[in-house]
Amino acid sequence: MPARLGAVLGTHPAQWAGRLQGGYYLVGGLWRLLHARSFERVAGPKPDQFQTDVTAALFTAVGAALIAGTRNSAPRGPVRVLAISAPVAVAVIDFRHRRQIRRLFRLEAALEVAFAAGAALPPRRPPPAVCRNASCSASAHSSVARFGRAAGWRRVASRS
Numbered sequence: 001m002p003a004r005l006g007a008v009l010g011t012h013p014a015q016w017a018g019r020l021q022g023g024y025y026l027v028g029g030l031w032r033l034l035h036a037r038s039f040e041r042v043a044g045p046k047p048d049q050f051q052t053d054v055t056a057a058l059f060t061a062v063g064a065a066l067i068a069g070t071r072n073s074a075p076r077g078p079v080r081v082l083a084i085s086a087p088v089a090v091a092v093i094d095f096r097h098r099r100q101i102r103r104l105f106r107l108e109a110a111l112e113v114a115f116a117a118g119a120a121l122p123p124r125r126p127p128p129a130v131c132r133n134a135s136c137s138a139s140a141h142s143s144v145a146r147f148g149r150a151a152g153w154r155r156v157a158s159r160s
């Protein structure tokens with residue numbers, strides 16, 4: 001991956017998925033709020049403008065939260081729950097109303113499933129710290145441990 005694209009999307013596939021999903025939700029929500037006429041030309045007429053605007057505002061908020069929550073790493077904790085549950089909920093609604101909605105939304109349901117799958121990817125484990133010579137200090141091991149805990153890693157095996 002080019003360095004510039006890696007800087008935008010991140011280093012882990014779940015981080016890429018979270019950022020792409022956040023951008024998709026943010027742009028889609030803002031589009032509806034800023035230019036309803038062009039949005040409805042693509043998505044179809046909306047009978048209840050209030051509910052549509054509320055939905056657009058919520059998508060905008062979820063998109064901003066996903067972008068912020070994947071700024072430094074793959075989604076974790078509540079952000080990961082949001083990154084998985086939001087697209088599953090949208091896909092379920094798209095599927096439930098598949099006979100009444102445009103084909104565009106059937107494609108969107110597949111995209112939502114891909115977003116959920118990407119967010120569900122497990123985080124990478126860090127490589128184990130290896131010290132092969134006697135000059136390794138205990139402080140080197142403790143800084144690796146501090147960094148690992150700060151990144152959310154748990155110790156799986158004890159050092160001997």
